[in-house]
Amino acid sequence: MDSCQTLLQGILSRTGIRSHDTQRTASYIKEKIRENLPSERTINLFHCLNELNDTSLVEEVQRYLRLGRISTESLSPAQWSALVFVLFSDCGVTDTGCASLASALWSNPSHLRELDLSNNNTGDSGVIQLSARVKRFSLSLYRLSGCRVTDIGCAILAPALWSNPSHLRELDLSGNNTGDSGVIQLSAVLEDPKCQLQTLRLSGCRVTDIGCAILASALRSNPSHLRELDLSDNNTGDSGVIELSDVLEDPKCQLQKLRLSGCRVTDTGCASLASALWSNPSHLRELDLSGNNTGDSGVIQLSAVLKDPKCQLQKLRLSDCRVTDTGCASLASALRSNPSHLRELDLSYNNTGDSGVIQLSAVLEDPKCQLQTLRLVVNIFLTALSCLSRAERVKSFSPSFYRMSGCRVTDTGCASLASALRSNPSHLRELDLSDNNTGDSGVIQLSAVLEDPKSLQTYNGPMAPIPTSSTPHTVCLVRGE
Structure with a gap:
């Protein structure tokens, strides 16, 4: 999907497409959407419409959500796909929209597998509306990050998950004010041997060592399922x-x-x-x-x-x-x-x-x-000596990504890098030399390497003339000093 969007963006920017051509393209995409294609293909077409700045169908669904008038009878297949697209966006859904959505999904719960309401103002009230329906869903993914959920919402969500613990695989509550109290509620679900949760994200949820102790206790009771735990940006301490x-x-x-x-x-x-x-x-x-x-x-x-x-x-x-x-x-x-x-x-x-x-x-x-990936971005006192050392290693090292942003690399370092890349051009895919003192001489050295069809796919570095010969590489240039 990302490659399709990138291709569409490239076509629009390179050909200078005119507004009436854009409208004709959008109309054609809408016609395809109305052909009742498989939902995944339809959602991909909505992404294409979004790239063309045509949000008319999405706005229709958002209007239904805000007015609380959504139901299985009122939406066409195209609008259902638009609803899915909306739910994967930051679209201002509140508890009113959640109530309407819950009502609609109650009528047809059997197919919904993923529900993402991240970065909306659903609050605890919205979670309460949806939790009453979760018992009938076979959700495998449930994302409520940044939705202003507190321990109250967790207290409502936990029993709903407890009543149907075998389907959910991923729960994301990051960026909410759940606190330790909310974690305690959720940990009760994790203790259930029937709970199949594999990914739990609670970053930025004001969890302390108390919440960690409760989580640990739950995982001791049921250690075999959870694969990923994110507690970043909390006050867990040692x-x-x-x-x-x-x-x-x-x-x-x-x-x-x-x-x-x-x-x-x-x-x-x-x-x-x-x-x-x-x-x-x-x-x-x-x-x-x-x-x-x-x-x-x-x-x-x-x-x-x-x-x-x-x-x-x-x-x-x-x-x-x-x-x-x-x-x-x-x-x-x-x-x-x-x-x-x-x-x-x-x-x-x-x-x-x-x-x-x-x-x-x-x-x-x-x-x-x-x-394969070594990151040493903006390390203090990193001079040309170490850059030269690293450059020589590229001859025997096969990474796909090499970043030396803000490392005080000069034209001398560029010359050594260029020499190493000429010796072993086929592995390195991305080179980042932004914010260095490479100067014109360094750019000239590296530009010669870029002409090799076996060389880099992505280059982030100081501005330089792009070779006129066509190559299959993507060259991203960031102005250096």
């Missing part, structure tokens, strides 16, 4: 992480993704997580600790786990964690011991310096190294 770590130690725990960014975690919390992963290293695939005060001490704790060949961690995010070259050295040592699993490492916004980057660059020489 105490909350310790509670969750106790669950991770259980071999029955199947959690694969744990997001704790911005949760006030320190090296104490890292030590607890590391201990849990030592006990049960084979399940967790993604760990996000960005925006915490882990420091080098916390990274050293985690690095000890990464050395274990049984550790299956594929993504580790430590952005803005006060990591220095000491932490980088520990990570590099771990990756040398176990180079085959980690695919993504994010160390953006840390004080790694040249020494830290050089430590990591040495690991990239190992043919067994499977790292």
Whole structure:
């Protein structure tokens, strides 16, 4: 779908299409929508209409929602598809719209599988309206992020889910004021062995260590289903992480993704997580600790786990964690011991310096190294020395994404990068050199590489003339210094 939208945007921008042509195209799409096509194809056509700035059918449905006049009899098949499209948008639906929607879905509940009302003003009242009907639905996905839901809404939602626990796979309540009280209500559902929930998102919900303790207790009772837990931007602290770590130690725990960014975690919390992963290293695939005060001490704790060949961690995010070259050295040592699993490492916004980057660059020489994404954006005191070191590693390293934004790269670094890319042009797909001091000389060096049809697909860097010969690559240029 994204590729279709991109193609349509490209056609509109490149051909300078006129307004009457746009209207004719929109009319044709509307005719196709009225042909009663499969719903997925119809929704894709609504995306195309949206790109053409034609929202007439969507506005009809929004009007029904606001007036509370929606019913199975009043909507055509095209309008039903428009309703689905609206529900995946930020469209100002309130509790009145929820009441009308609940009434309509009550008449025909058997086909609805996904309901997304994110970023609407539904409030607890809207949740109450819908929860009365959830018992009849076979929902697998339910998103209410940013809907002003409180613990009251959670108290109503929990019994509804309890009465029909075997279908729901994903619940997103991020950005609501549920607090610990709301988490307590939901945890009662998680304890039910019949609950099949695999993804629970509670980021920015004002959850503390108390809520974490309740969640942990629920997961101990029913550890085998949940695969993804997002508690980012909550005040869990080390105490909350310790509670969750106790669950991770259980071999029955199947959690694969744990997001704790911005949760006030320190090296104490890292030590607890590391201990849990030592006990049960084979399940967790993604760990996000960005925006915490882990420091080098916390990274050293985690690095000890990464050395274990049984550790299956594929993504580790430590952005803005006060990591220095000491932490980088520990990570590099771990990756040398176990180079085959980690695919993504994010160390953006840390004080790694040249020494830290050089430590990591040495690991990239190992043919067994499977790292595909390395993020070192806006690291302090990153100079041409480390950039040159990293550039040389590209000859033996096969990442798909390479970002050096804001790293003080000059034309010297560009020359070395260009040389490395000429030696091994077929793997790197995206290069970001925005906000560097490359100058004209550096741009000229890289422009020669862009002419190679085996080279980059996406380049973010300083402005430069685009070669006139046609190539299949997408070149995105961001003005540098």
